Amino acid sequence: MNELVTGEAVALELRPARLPSRALAVLLDLLVGVIVYVVVTIALVASTASLDEAAQFAVSLAAFVLVMVGGPIAVETLSHGRSLGKLACGLRVVRDDGGPIRFRHALVRGGIGVIEILLTLGVVACVASLVSARGRRLGDVFAGTLVVRERVPVAHTGFLPPPPPWLAGRFSGLDLSAVPDGLWLAIRQYLGRMQQLDPQVGWAMAERLAADVSARTGTPAPQGVPPAAYLAAVVQERQAREARRAFGNGSAAAYGTQPAQPPSLSPAAATPAPPPYYGPVAAPPAPGAGPAGTRETPSPERPGTGFAPPA
Template structure:
């Protein structure tokens, strides 16, 4: 025997919403972890550079000066930008050093990084990691709470511990009575700050007083309504409305991620 779910009832624990199975209460990676990851990555690039220089020393003499200079420039560009960019893009925000210490790069709203985020991080990294030998990255990361370097600030990303990211103790559930509505609804791009606040609220709502919970739910739902058309069915509880919208957004992120993984295979 099944029990009908009322659209006017608040959400229970089954409605915890995350993007790409990401728990929202993740902790930013600590400075020492990021530093260790950077040292490991730098060691890999230095070893690769030494190997490349040995090959250049061996085969360089057979090239004319213009060819040798071009090869040298391409090699430096590959080591400082090209290879780090490709690795982080293909692995979804990881590198050898990050994988070893257990951290990963995410967007500010908790979603997986995209090509644009990785490109900005890699491009700025040429200056802050290589041109200044990591000094600029260190100073900037010490100046903000999440330990974000300049590339993170410009790209809208930050590093988190992977064991926090990959934990998802709750099933992802779309309120069943809103399935048909959210399937056909037109949902415009939602600002990262708003979607993140809605997700955090849903994870913490059970610990709030009933009055504060209702007030916050109505306020956030009112903000989200501006990005959704048509409105949800009359009488829908604001928490269930938020859950439906965020599940739809999460599903779209899943599909985008799957398409990306298929494209790089």
């Protein structure tokens, strides 16, 4: 991912296109250009049969320049950097600041492209793209442009998994005022991406984050609770407190700290989604097992969140 800064000091995250996708886009553009050039040449030969050889050569040269050079320039200008090949590969030509290109950018790219793509069979363009950190050829360097990917896979990181139901409300007395915003952000990012991480790497990250939270709150994490589940429960408690401060106690049920009546669902919609995996879970302590492990047995009225209680 490459960060560009616009003239308004706005940071843009763009993914530069690499050599394979750019080469495929250029090949598609050349294929379309050759087909159009052959059709135009046949039409010109039929219509200029009465001219002498020099005139026919001049007309053929003008047709080549018009189709193979002027055509790509006109297409990129009118489409704001999306030729047919780039459209098929999900690419676009943009300025260095992320804005759409104009005629002068397309003119410089097309003029230099004749040398580095057509006359050298793409060797110069390939070498320049491999050397450049952002995969730019010489035409992009002189024109001040960049080819970026438009179709980028989007990672679904906005969903934060809820904690197991037997942890809901367990940390209501925890002092979270000393936990900095940067640590909360790191926890949220981890919870949103933990399903994509290697299990061992994710477990180590969760242990480090849980240790940081415990150090800030002054209360150690409960024994037998997976660190990821502990982090999810602490985040839910913080969200519930913020909701109570902003909207009153009535909104706490939305974060799982108070029982709420679940909406009626159809049989198809009532199928629970597979719960997140928090790692091996030790059996929670029985009621009355001591001050550190005392907890109440979850009531059957508590709404389900898709987690199965630990065995």
